Amino acid sequence: MDEQRLPSVSPTESLILDLLEHGERFGLELVDASKGRLKRGSVYVTLSRMEAKGFVESRQEERAPGAIGLPRRMYRPTAYGLKVRDAYQLLREALRLRPADAH
Amino acid sequence: MPGDFINALARRIVSAGTHASVIQPAIADLQFEARTRSTWLMAQSYLGAWTAVCGGVLHDIGITIQHPGFIDEARTATVLVGMQAVYYGGMLSLTVAHLPRVHGAAILRLALLAVIASAVPVVALMLPKRDMTDTRAQQPQDDIG
Secondary structure: OOOOOOOOOOHHHHHHHHHHOOOOEEHHHHHHHOOOOOOHHHHHHHHHHHHHHOOEEEEEOOOOOOOOOOOOEEEEEOHHHHHHHHHHHHHHHHHHOOHHHHO | OOOHHHHHHHHHHOOHHHHHHHHHHHHHHHHHHHHHOOHHHHHHHHHHHHHHHHHHHHHHHHHHHHOOOHHHHHHHHHHHHHHHHHHHHHHHHHHHHHOOOOOHHHHHHHHHHHHHHHHHHHHHHHOOOOOOOOOOOOOOOOOOO
16 A cells, blocks of 8 residues: 655754744854754754755845855745644644543 | 865765755855854854765765665665675686685685675666755645645
């Protein structure tokens, strides 16, 4: 039987979606805003994986003519990413219930 | 510009997609922070860029392993290497049997040569292409409002 794989959101991906919820941000801004929970070296691997999953979208920043250096990349969440994150939060809360609390 | 060397090196060892999505943003951060002229920030950015290169290589390996055809290709490669190893091993045994005096170390060296001769062509032929794309978990998004 061809079973469709369910999407999954790791705690780091969930944190990134939380940080992006209120607008576009650069990778470095995410690292600064995470207060040490995201690392410079690994944030782009995580963002790339999230983009492949469809949780975030990215675009290159607009540069002034004559600007030097590579353009930075800005990230924003997709509606799908936020929906999967919300579903996972509900799931985590449900799994945290003890049998006595469920009644 | 700072980071040009890391960028050029990374372009040779990771796929184009990983380079664009993982390495380039890290290098862009490095070049952006070069304007601040803070030694501490630059050191952090260089460390971040090198870590991103390592992460990019691991990311590519992950994509390769999770590719739907990887198991089949690995199985085919194992069978091909095994068949060649048996052939070279047989030839080696016949050669050793007809030699008057052969040291154990020489046999070991020849056996190692046989393994390398078996594995290298197969691995070289079956290496993944560098322009591979991430095929993991593409979820349908049509019904998301």
